[in-house]
Amino acid sequence: MKRKLTTLKEAHEFVDKFEGSLGKGKGKKFYAYKVMMQKKWMKFQRDFENFRTACIPWEMKIKEIESHFGSSVASYFIFLRWMYGINMVLFGLTFGLVMVPEALMGKPYGSMPRKTVPKSEEATAMDFSILWDFGVSNCLSLYVVAICYFVHFMHFVLLDHCESMSTHILSWVTADPGQPGMCIFFVFKGFSQYSVLFYGYYNNQRAIGWLKFRMPLSYFMTGVGTIAYSFMVVIRTMANNANEEGGGDDTSFTFSWKMFTSWDYLIGNPETADNKFASITTSFKESIVEEQENRKEENIHLTRFLRVLANFLVLCCLGGSGYLIYFVVRRSQKFAQEGLDDYGWWERNEVNMVMSLLGMFCPMLFDVISALENYHPRIALQWQLGRIFALFLGNLYTFIIALLDEINLKLEEEAIVRINMTIWEASLYNGTVAENATAPPLEVDPAVVPRGPCWETMVGQEFVRLTVSDTVTTYITLLVGDFLRAVFVRFLNYCWCWDLEYGFPSYAEFDISGNVLGLIFNQGMIWMGAFYAPCLPAINVIRLHVSMYLQCWAVMCCNVPHARVFKASGSNNFYIAMLLVILFLSTLPAVYTIVSIPPSFDCGPFSGKHRMFDVIQETLDNDFPAWFGKVFGYASNPGLILSFILLMV
Amino acid sequence: MFLLVFCRLHSRYHELAPNLVPMDYTNDPDCKVPMQLIINMPELTENPFKERIVESFSEAGDGNLSFNDFVDMFSVLSEMAPRELKAIYAFKIYDFNTDNFICKSDLEQTLNKLTREELTPEEVNLVCEKVIEEADLDGDGKLAFADFENMISRAPDFLR
Numbered sequence: 001m002k003r004k005l006t007t008l009k010e011a012h013e014f015v016d017k018f019e020g021s022l023g024k025g026k027g028k029k030f031y032a033y034k035v036m037m038q039k040k041w042m043k044f045q046r047d048f049e050n051f052r053t054a055c056i057p058w059e060m061k062i063k064e065i066e067s068h069f070g071s072s073v074a075s076y077f078i079f080l081r082w083m084y085g086i087n088m089v090l091f092g093l094t095f096g097l098v099m100v101p102e103a104l105m106g107k108p109y110g111s112m113p114r115k116t117v118p119k120s121e122e123a124t125a126m127d128f129s130i131l132w133d134f135g136v137s138n139c140l141s142l143y144v145v146a147i148c149y150f151v152h153f154m155h156f157v158l159l160d161h162c163e164s165m166s167t168h169i170l171s172w173v174t175a176d177p178g179q180p181g182m183c184i185f186f187v188f189k190g191f192s193q194y195s196v197l198f199y200g201y202y203n204n205q206r207a208i209g210w211l212k213f214r215m216p217l218s219y220f221m222t223g224v225g226t227i228a229y230s231f232m233v234v235i236r237t238m239a240n241n242a243n244e245e246g247g248g249d250d251t252s253f254t255f256s257w258k259m260f261t262s263w264d265y266l267i268g269n270p271e272t273a274d275n276k277f278a279s280i281t282t283s284f285k286e287s288i289v290e291e292q293e294n295r296k297e298e299n300i301h302l303t304r305f306l307r308v309l310a311n312f313l314v315l316c317c318l319g320g321s322g323y324l325i326y327f328v329v330r331r332s333q334k335f336a337q338e339g340l341d342d343y344g345w346w347e348r349n350e351v352n353m354v355m356s357l358l359g360m361f362c363p364m365l366f367d368v369i370s371a372l373e374n375y376h377p378r379i380a381l382q383w384q385l386g387r388i389f390a391l392f393l394g395n396l397y398t399f400i401i402a403l404l405d406e407i408n409l410k411l412e413e414e415a416i417v418r419i420n421m422t423i424w425e426a427s428l429y430n431g432t433v434a435e436n437a438t439a440p441p442l443e444v445d446p447a448v449v450p451r452g453p454c455w456e457t458m459v460g461q462e463f464v465r466l467t468v469s470d471t472v473t474t475y476i477t478l479l480v481g482d483f484l485r486a487v488f489v490r491f492l493n494y495c496w497c498w499d500l501e502y503g504f505p506s507y508a509e510f511d512i513s514g515n516v517l518g519l520i521f522n523q524g525m526i527w528m529g530a531f532y533a534p535c536l537p538a539i540n541v542i543r544l545h546v547s548m549y550l551q552c553w554a555v556m557c558c559n560v561p562h563a564r565v566f567k568a569s570g571s572n573n574f575y576i577a578m579l580l581v582i583l584f585l586s587t588l589p590a591v592y593t594i595v596s597i598p599p600s601f602d603c604g605p606f607s608g609k610h611r612m613f614d615v616i617q618e619t620l621d622n623d624f625p626a627w628f629g630k631v632f633g634y635a636s637n638p639g640l641i642l643s644f645i646l647l648m649v
Numbered sequence: 650m651f652l653l654v655f656c657r658l659h660s661r662y663h664e665l666a667p668n669l670v671p672m673d674y675t676n677d678p679d680c681k682v683p684m685q686l687i688i689n690m691p692e693l694t695e696n697p698f699k700e701r702i703v704e705s706f707s708e709a710g711d712g713n714l715s716f717n718d719f720v721d722m723f724s725v726l727s728e729m730a731p732r733e734l735k736a737i738y739a740f741k742i743y744d745f746n747t748d749n750f751i752c753k754s755d756l757e758q759t760l761n762k763l764t765r766e767e768l769t770p771e772e773v774n775l776v777c778e779k780v781i782e783e784a785d786l787d788g789d790g791k792l793a794f795a796d797f798e799n800m801i802s803r804a805p806d807f808l809r
Contacts, residue, residue, distance in 0.1 A: 255779040257804045259759060260743065263697065273695035281764040288772050291779060 067279030084544045091537040216605035216615045223531040241573045310372045325394045410455035417452040454603040463529025486558040507560045524582040684712030697762040705741040752791040
C-alpha cells in the first residue's frame, strides 16, 4: 500500500510538472505559448546571426573568391579587410583628435605666417608644373617597371573563366588611368601644404578655442596612441590565432566527411549552387594536394643538400643586392653634394631605377631557386615571402638614409633663415625705435614674412608621395599585367601562330606573395609618416577601399586558379608576424626623430621647444597639481621603468 | 499544428500534378506522381542527388511517389528528424546500385555528381581509395551501414 501511495505521489508530481505538454489541464495553453515563444526565439536568433554575417563587409565577395580560387587567395583578402579595420581606427583618431579641432578652433588660414602660402611660392602654388619635379622620376621608373613585367616569365596554366571577361572588357576598353593619376601629385605641394593635412599648419599655442583644447599635447598623444593601438591589435590578433591553431589538422575521416556532408541541402538558387560546386571541387583539390604531399617519398640527403644549396644562393643574392643598394646610395649622396645639374637623367634617378629593377628581377630569381627545394606549396610560399621581405628591407634602408640626409640639409637651411629673420625684422623697424627697447608687435601681411624650411612637413610630404606613387604603380601593374594581358590572350588568340592560352603568356595567376608584401610595406610607411602628415591614414583608408573592389574584380575577371590549390594555414599568423616586425621597424625612425632632432622654429605644434616631448613636461607642470608632478618624477626614475619593461617582456 | 503542416504538404503535392492528385482521400486511391515532376520542385532542383533521393523514398524504387512516400521524404529531410533516421536514408541515397553496400563505384558516382566531373580520373581514384581506407572497419573494401553510421555520427556538421 505504501509503495502504491509513493508511486501515486510521484505520478501526481509528474503530471503537475508536465501538465501542459500532456495536453490536459490548465497548463495546456501556457505550455503551447511557451513552445511558440521558444520557436520564435530560435528563429530570431537565427535571423540575427544571418544579419550579423551579412553585416561583415565584403563577406560575399570573399566567399565567392574562396570558392573559385581556394583559401590561400581568400586569405589575402581577409588580411586586407582586417587592415582596413585598423586603418579606420587610426583615421578616426587622427581626424577626430587632431585635424578637426585645429580646423574648427584654431586660427584660420591666412592669419599667421605658418598658415599662409608665402609670396614667393604663390605663383606656383596651383601650377601644374610642380608635378613635373616630383612626377617625372617616378613616372619613368613606372614605365620601366611595366616593361619588366611583360618580360616576366610565368608558369603555363590551362585556361579557365573566359566567359565573364567579354562583358567586363567592353566597359573598360576606353579607360585611361594615366591622366587622373598625374593631377593627384601636384596637390601635395602648393595649397595643401598649408592646410591641416600636414604638420606645418599647426599652431603651437598651448590651448585653443573655448574648450581650451590642448592642441600640442593632443597631437603628441595621438601620435603615440596610434602606434600603441597598432601594437596592441597586432599582438592580440597573434595571440588569438595562436590559440585557435592548437586544434590540430589531423582529424580523421577528412575525405569521407567531405564526400558525404559537404553538400548543403537547403540550396535552391542556381548561382549559389554553382558557387557551392566550385567550392566543393576546390576543397577536394586542396585535400588531394595535402595527401600527395604526405605520400611523397623523399630521399632525405638529396633534399637536404638541395635545400642548403638553395639557401646559400639566396643569401648570395641578398648580399649582392644589399651591397649594390649601399653603393648606389653613397654615389647619390656624392652627386647631391656636388649639385645635380652636372649629371644626366640616369644619375638623378639612379636610386629609384635600381630599386625598381631589383624589385622586379629578384623575386623571379627566388622563384626559380625555390624549385630546387621541393617544399609543400604553403611552406614554399612562406619562404618566398620571407626572402622578398629581406630584399625590401634594403628599400627601406635607402629611403630612411635619404630622408635623414634631407632633414640635415633643412636644419642647416633653417639656421641661415633664422639669421635672415632677425635682419629682416630690424629692417622693418628701420630706426623708429631704439635698439634695446621692446618693439610693439608689427602689422605685416603674413605672406610676406620670410619662412624657414619646415623639415617636418617635408618628411610628411615624402611619405605621402611615396604612398601615392606606390598605389598608382600597383594599380597600373594590375591593369597592364593582368587585365591587358588577359585581353591580349583572349582576343589575339584567333590570329596568332601558337596557342596563347596554353603557351606563353596565358592568363595570370594571382600573385599572393607580391600583394601581401605590398600591403605590409605600405602599412609600414603609414605608421612611419602618420606623425608628420595627419592626412596619411585618411589616404590609406581610401586606398584600401578602392583596392578591395579593384582587386576583387581583377581576380574574378582576369586570373586563373593556381595549378596546385593549397589550403592556407588555419590562421594568418605568418602575415601578422611580418606586420609586427614592420611595425617595430617603422616606429624606430619616428621615435628617433622625435627624441633627437629639434623641431622647426616656425611651424608645427612644437615650434619653439627644445625637443618635442617637452610638451609632456609642460603639461605636467601647468595642468596637474603639484604632487602629481612629484609622483611622476619618482616614477620616471630609470630604474623603475627598466624593471617594469622587463616585467612586461 | 501537425494538421496544418499536413494540409500544406498536401497542397504542395497537389500542385505538382493537379489533374492526377485527388483532393479527396476517403476511398484510399492509389496514385503516384512521376519522378520528373518531383525533381523539378524548387527545394530539390539544384541538388545533385535529387534522383537518388526520390528513388530511395519510393516504394517500388522507380522514383514515383505516392503521397505517403512524399510525406516520408519531407519529414526525413526536415530539421526535426532524428540523426539516426537521417543516417539510414543518407546511406540509401548514396548506395547507387542498391546492394546495401557503398562500394567504390558508388563512391565514384557520388564524387562525380558532387564536383560535376571536374576532377581527373586519378584524383577521383585517390579520393575513393582514401574514403574506403578511412571508413571501412571490417576490411571488405566497401562500406556497410555500420561503417557509414560510425563515420557520420562523428561528423561535426551532419545536419541538413
